Amino acid sequence: MxxxxxxxxxxxxxxxxxxxxxxxxxxxxxxxxxxxxxxxxxxxxxxxxxxxxxxxxxxxxxxxxxxxxxxxxxxxxxxxxxxxxxxxxxxxxxxxxxxxxxxxxxxxxxxxxxxxxxxxxxxxxxxxxxxxxxxxxxxxxxxxxxxxxxxxxxIDVCRRIGEYGLTLIKDGYGLLTHCNAGQLATCKYGTATAPMYLAHEKGMNIKVYCDETRPLLQGARLTAYELHSAGIDTTLLCDNMSASLMKSGAINAIFVGCDRVAANGDAANKIGTSVVATVAKRYNIPFYVCAPTSTIDINTPTGEEINIEQRKPEEVTEMWYKERMAPEGIKVYNPAFDVTDNELIAGIVTEYGVLGAPYKEAIADLFNKIQKK
The missing domain is CATH 1.20.120.420 (translation initiation factor eif-2b, domain 1)
Structure with a gap:
């Protein structure tokens, strides 16, 4: 391969x-x-x-x-x-x-x-x-x-996110990710996968589990593909299997990317991410959002103000299927993203370090430091 x-x-x-x-x-x-x-x-x-x-x-x-x-x-x-x-x-x-x-x-x-x-x-x-x-x-x-x-x-930002994310990983860890925040989503290393690639480079024994990420299957088609082809121990699972996997004790930490982080730390990522975060909270598994500062929108106060893209119903009813798999005329709810509440996030991994709660203050302090440079 x-x-x-x-x-x-x-x-x-x-x-x-x-x-x-x-x-x-x-x-x-x-x-x-x-x-x-x-x-x-x-x-x-x-x-x-x-x-x-x-x-x-x-x-x-x-x-x-x-x-x-x-x-x-x-x-x-x-x-x-x-x-x-x-x-x-x-x-x-x-x-x-x-x-x-x-x-x-x-x-x-x-x-x-x-x-x-x-x-x-x-x-x-x-x-x-x-x-x-x-x-x-x-x-x-x-x-x-x-x-x-x-x-x-x-490329530089992703590498630095990887280095900070690596401090959150120990040898033998099982890691879960959702959607694709890998090299295919960036120019090199990815965001959520950057710590995984660096851990692999250092010879650490890690196992990565990829949610398939319905309905567009970015986890199955992209993340599983790129991690497996890079030689990382990778396992694919359906989205609705993540709770069972977390309960089994196989997962030590979760890393996801994001498309927009609000000023209070709420994070919009591919649909299904908030489900993963909610279940992770139930099983006391740290849930990390990997976010370049370019993805943090300080002009958006909370996740409530993030505009969520609505996609075509055909992505749910017939894409990937040989024949249509839903009745004609059925209504379809197909948002591309959901918002994970900041209280579910254990840390936001940026190129400047790992931010912790309270996120509103942490994000404001970070941007103040950047502006003074």
């Missing part, structure tokens, strides 16, 4: 004006690299989960907005900024829950504003009084460099 770590999840192919990704909808049966050239192709790839995972989506957004602006014909700042906003808004509409998407697009815009001495005003407008002389070529070069920095930082 080929090692999935040998492939780049997201890569910029500048000479072809393209983003190259692994088409994750075809895994594990087929590993196929595809190239995205147009705004529609990038939007579709994010929406259809050909590229997925909050960090990988953020990297794709950074590359995407650079490529879409690369051949801009804008002749002045007003035209350039208007085009940048239009294209950013379009890409941002592809998935509403993963904060890295809007974060990366906003970062790309802010970098250009800083490079050009453009001041963003509170009402959303801009002040050009102190702006540099208009330099389209220079701005495009800056966008390319910034998009590459987003990717490089993602």
């Amino acid at each position: 080929s090692n999935i770590l040998d492939y780049e999840t997201v890569a910029l192919v500048d000479d072809d004006d393209a983003i190259e990704i692994i088409d994750q909808t075809l895994l594990p049966g087929k590993t196929e690299m595809i190239r995205l050239h147009t705004a529609q192709e990038i939007w579709d790839a994010i929406y259809l989960l050909q590229v997925r995972g909050a960090p990988a989506i953020g990297v794709t957004a950074g590359f995407g907005i650079y490529l879409l602006m690369k051949h801009s014909k804008a002749e002045n700042y007003n035209e350039f900024i208007g085009e940048l906003k239009e294209k950013s808004d379009y890409l941002n509409s592809s998935r509403p829950t993963a904060v890295n998407l809007s974060w990366a697009l906003k970062r790309m815009q802010n970098h250009i504003f800083e490079f050009c001495n453009i001041k963003a005003l509170e009402d959303g407008s801009v002040c050009l009084d102190s702006a540099k002389e208009y330099d389209l070529k220079g701005m495009i070069c800056e966008m390319r460099d910034e998009s590459e920095r987003i990717k490089a930082e993602d």
